[in-house]
Amino acid sequence: MAAGEDVYCTLCMSDSYLPGAAVLAKSLRDSGTTKKLAVLIDQDRLRQSTVLELQSLYNYTISVERIGTPNPANLYLMNRPDLLYTFSKLNLFRLTQFRKIVYLDADVVALRAPDELFALEDSFAAAPDVGWPDAFNTGVMVIAPHEGDYHALRTLASAGDSFDGADQGLLNQYFEHKPWKRLSFAYNCTPSANYQYEPAYRYYKQNISMVHFIGSDKPWQQSRSVRGASTAYQELLSRWWAVYDRHFTVSTHGYIAGQRGSRAVQNEVGRYQQPVEGSYAATGYPMESKMANSASPPEAQATTTEMPFTEPGEDAENIAQGRIEPPQTADMRRFSAPHMEWDATRAAPPPESRPEAANFPTTTYEFNMDAKPFVPPTKYPEPPKDLWYEVPIAKEEKLAPLFPWEERDVPTPTRRFADDEPSPKPSPPSEEESFPGADEFSVQSDADRSVEPKTPTILVNDHQSPWSTFGNSSTKNAWDDVTGIDDYVRQLTAFQKNRGKVQVLQQNSRSPISSPPEQTQQQQRNQMPGQMHVLSPANEPNADDLIAAVAKRRESLILTDFPTASERPSLPVTPAPRRRNVLWGQERGEEGLVEAEGVPQQGDWDPNVQLEELRRNSLLELKIPVGRKKVPDREMVGSSLKVVTEGVSGGSSPPGPVGGGKQPLTGILKKPTFVEPDFGGKRNGQGGEEVVAPTEEAS
């Protein structure tokens, strides 16, 4: 410490004033002062962290004796019992190691460094107090230390001679009869939240060097904006916070700006920043870049750091006219978490707080009072043309190969998918697709394929099909030329021939082999005995003849070579009907059905006699003269049988008298029953068993 040095000095008697002392020091240094900074502390009552913080902020940390007031009653007149030890300020007058001291309360922020105050010739200077301008405020004082003043003041202090019980009353009383220099209010501007001379503020605010936040509510104990406060107060309050935010707010990068011990400032702010009723949702005040020029040489900054005050909305104009620099983009981006003054977890919302969405933009529309009706324009402007967007042609850039196989030539794929090619036209089947005997089997033609056949359908004897023209005997199976197969089949055939049971000829030897296959059994049955196609054993073709016929047709034994229709004996796969020996669970005779009781033997049955009997009975019943009608001699094939008398089967009511059990069955119409032709010759040749009495002739 050089003798006769000039210093800015403040007082910090308690930890709660640390934020103010810190902001004051930073504001002075930010303003580029050339003077050193000193702080008077109560070493015994400050925390170590506070002392360390102050040591980092101030050039000189001077521990002083704490001086209390013996008459604190007057402090309660101001409702400031916390000012019990402001007499400690008197220690300033004994710091004779300094030539001049510009004392600043810890609740002062410097908007510019008033270094010119050190050039004052006066031994004491102070600015008027806003509450009583004839008195000076002791928040900002220019002092030339002098031991005599110190002891005189200590005497007054010990006597309790102070009209306010604190240092301001004492000093005003002391300098009442001493010369002192009255400073401009601009050196100790004390804005008030309750009263502010706004026009004067607007007029003089350009000159403000320092702002002093008197009263019990200090900036660090309230929010960045105070509800109901004047514009001047809000503006000046924001200046204090601007310094604070610049140096002590936790930035988005996660560190606390400032130097060693800055967290102590944070703690103090947090401790004393009590919620203020009606004031909440305060947010970080934007940084003011004009104050961030402390890196410049202090000499150049000493008198040029005064910032132009701006009204809300003036910043843009000032930036446009070059009066102030726009805020750094990084500063604008810097995030400051919202500071909630109202703790919703502890208290109800402030009753006088603004409603939600009070700051939403509102627009008021008014009715159109124009009485004239709307007349549309005769012509509207043409819509713009050529409003099209040309899609850029994407260039297919070939990427550099990454893997070794990408450098090899990739073979073009040869696969073909069904969707890739048109559906093929139906082409005539090739020679390979035909098969032996195709003249008798044909694939369904295209016209018949309307139902999407999945597999070829074989139609027998469909000679209209184009397939039939491809029947080619030259096409054969691969095994057709294997002579070993032929030999084997031939041997097998010969073996079976010897046994008389060749499969193809297994048809019963009594079967009408030579009869046309179209002839049905019914037709055969209806033939009269003379015309009935009966094969005598002499006509019966034996297996040897058939084998010879087949062999004669062709030598081939190709299994798929079917015989023609004429060569084929009837339907060889249809077995001949076999006689069953059991009917309705009863054994029956070797040659016929079970004998019915009262039924005459077939041989005893004379149809003419029976018909005559029937006719006679019927005519008697119907009172028709006998002999009027005569049963014709012709056969009655297929005639409807209407006259039915009771038979063994118990039919419907007979028109004639019902005979007893022993009465011969007359007029019974037997349904034609096919009886296998007995080639054994037992039958007498009367194959027509039907007895017919046509009703139209009977009626």
Ligand SMILES: O=c1ccn([C@@H]2O[C@H](COP(=O)(O)OP(=O)(O)O[C@H]3O[C@H](CO)[C@@H](O)[C@H](O)[C@H]3O)[C@@H](O)[C@H]2O)c(=O)[nH]1
């Ligand atoms: O607990 C305390 C109280 C005060 N101080 C210091 O004392 C100064 C004065 O206290 P302050 O709260 O600033 O008082 P003001 O509200 O400013 O009250 C007015 O009245 C006070 C008592 O007369 C004067 O000291 C002030 O300068 C004057 O502005 C503070 O700035 C601090 O430097 C502390 O360090 N710790």
Ligand SMILES: [Mn+2]
């Ligand atoms: Mn003060």
